[in-house]
Amino acid sequence: MNVSMPVPPQNLEAERAVLGAILRDSDVLADVLAVVRPEAMYFDHHRRILTAAVDIAQRGAPVDLVVLYDELRKRKWLEDVGGETYLIELWEAVPTGANAAYHAKLIADAALLRSLIHSANETIRDAYSPTAPAEDLLAQAERRLFAINADNGADVAPRCVGEVAREALIDIDSRIAAGATLAGLSTGFVDLDRMLGGLRPGQLVVIGARPSIGKTAFALNVADRVASGGAPVLFFSLEMPAREITDRLISMRSGVPMSRMGRPRDLRPDDLTALTDAAAELSSTPLYIEDAGDVTAARVAAVSRRACRRLGAQLVVVDYLSLLRPENPKENRTLQVGTLALRVKQMSRSLGVPVLLLSQLNRELEHANRRPRLADLRDSGEVEQHADCVLFLHREQNLPVDDPVWPVEVIVAKNRNGPVGEIGLAYRRPVLRFENAAVGR
Template sequence: MAAEETNELLGNVPLPYSLEAEQSVLGAVLLDPGVLTQLLDVLKASYFYLAQHRAVYTVMVRMFSASQTIDFVTLLDALKAEGVYDEAGGKAYLLSLMQMVPSAANAMAYARIVEDKYYLRSLIQVSREIIGAAVQETDDVRAVVDMAEQRIYDIRQDKQGTGLHHVKEVILETYDRLKKISGSDKKDFLGMSTGFSELDRYIGGLNPSDLILLAARPAMGKSAFALNIAQNVARAGGKVAFFSLEMSAEQNVSRMLSAQARIENTKLRTGELAADEWVRLAEGADTLSKCPLYFDDTSGITVPEIKARCRRLHELDLVVIDYLQLMSSGRRIENRVQEVSEITRSLKIMARDLDVPVLTLSQLSRGTESRTGHRPQLSDLRESGSIEQDADIVMFLYREDYYEQNEENHNQATCIVGKNRHGAVGDIPLHWDGMHTEFTAMERVHAGA
């Protein structure tokens, strides 16, 4: 890119704003302070371009919150106390605000103009940052693209802290949530079911913004368990994004077809299917193809890339990542523990930003191998760093017959809830069907399901 073009792009382009709209909003509040009850839902002080207008609106909001009367005299006094205006300048400007507003009834229309101009200014400022980063050519190209998409997304979300809330407000919100989850349509407000009723009782289902970690030693079946949960959610109509860094999308779907059609997984690999199995396979494929389930088998994917792809899907109900140790931070970090810690923090932030549960698989260290019983525990989390701290729920998958087989433990498995911010910890017994790579609840097995 030529230097002249770069300078032109990065030049001091005038930022858009509407002086008339900003003045009309403030004038409308002076004429009818009651309009603030509506304005506060859409308008923040930072949306005003002129510093003096930001100051006036800030004082108005503070007076309104304190139930103080807002009129020409009281506002002028407050502005003088803040040092915004002197006596003469304040009188003249406040009078001009009141005289120029066309109608206080149109305050919301003026506020929308102020808001729109704010978003345009934000877009211009972010565009300058993106152009600057691209022109420098010093960062990783993927990192620049991820940064650009995230900054644009932040504008759309208008990400700002929600601030402090009095306990009374939170209690009212809590009561409202309790009414919803105890009513006749409670299924619409509860977390998505994992398909394992006892696990749902422990963790309350798959809830938005939760980072859920499923950890196990290799060959315990954690990928299969994650696929089972994803399939259960998708069968119930939930939209699922499954990021597989270890196996291809075809391998994962083959496993799901094995469970859906009740055909041994080995037969799907060799193609040695009987006539009736081809029929079951077609039926299973038809059922599975109707599920809102999406696969991405990009190796070494980063959290920003996952977030960007999830945003394009819209209205997700679950994100599954298989698995943590194969992810990349996209940055050069020599210490792998620090890198994994950064990834887990980013995953938790992603879960909150997307407002969706994120189920992430993780390897366990060899510590389980040296212990009697081999039962996993939180200290076994490989390259742990902040994994345990960032996760809302930590689950372990354990099969005793992997180490020592006998008639009592044959095909038995346990999902161990080792950490649960929302409730109790404990063991959930499962049945492992290796031929169909499927876990089922023990009550279903006893019931002959």
């Protein structure tokens, strides 16, 4: 038994109307291209006609019956599109070009539906014959879906600076009305907020340090302070399980050292009270931990997208860059890390949330008694290029390592929206807590 496949979504009359409108008034071509590209046309002869019209316009020539006829003849497309007779039919199909943009939107909608069908079919094919883990296939399916909107046949229309300026003023007014003092989320550290202006939507903030200086603890302090203010946070822990991250949070909040938490018999009654209170506070804190290891940047983006949509996540933390699985295992490490950093940056922009990306530094710095520089970011200089801000945590190596409170510098080595410089914090190592303080205090 033959089963006929349904006809894909398309709109013949809308395509004819758009082409006729362009022939009537070539000025509407710009309006049409703001909505659809030639590839959005379902019918091949219409796609060829619009392609020819676009090329004519790009040369600065008018798009009319005579010029289009000549262009199609030169390309040997004239007979394929129906000849001179069909061009005249298109010209006669509409009286004016007034509704071209509306008809173009109908074409774009049909093209979008076809893209959705194609994406769904590819996902079904992959699911029936899996060549990768199920989670990777899920991430791939989500990437396909969300890529459709970025490539649905429309040109990106340039925005008038006046319109953007008005939006900026409205944003400033709304922040003033709300009593906000920063352009983004507060890190909880006064001097750092003053330099960065907060963690801004779409920003990629890279945090680097030598081993055991407190990268994860610092990022966790920022995440906890943001979440405590009511803004949901998604924390990717690629190195430690969620339980270990939560233990650190409890220690930070309770003031009970991690070492004592690991020895229950040493806990005092007041420790137990503090731990109970801290756990109760965390139960209502919108901080979400994803501890799946061996994940790709695509998987991070997919989970982050869902967290933004379902949980309202306003900050994403990735701990850390080198533990993300590269897209192409055959590439050299420099290219791999550069691509991973680019994917995380693209994610931050598409989601409109700041992302903290932790990164290791080159091993040479571990043996050099100097402050870190941008060139010390491990494996790839592209990490610096893709970052909006780069922060280094630094502690002088000649200081005693067994002091319970370490003076730590946060070096703002790159800052697209403000100054660079250093601020001082105190790192209370036993409880993994960073606090506002001057260096060396």
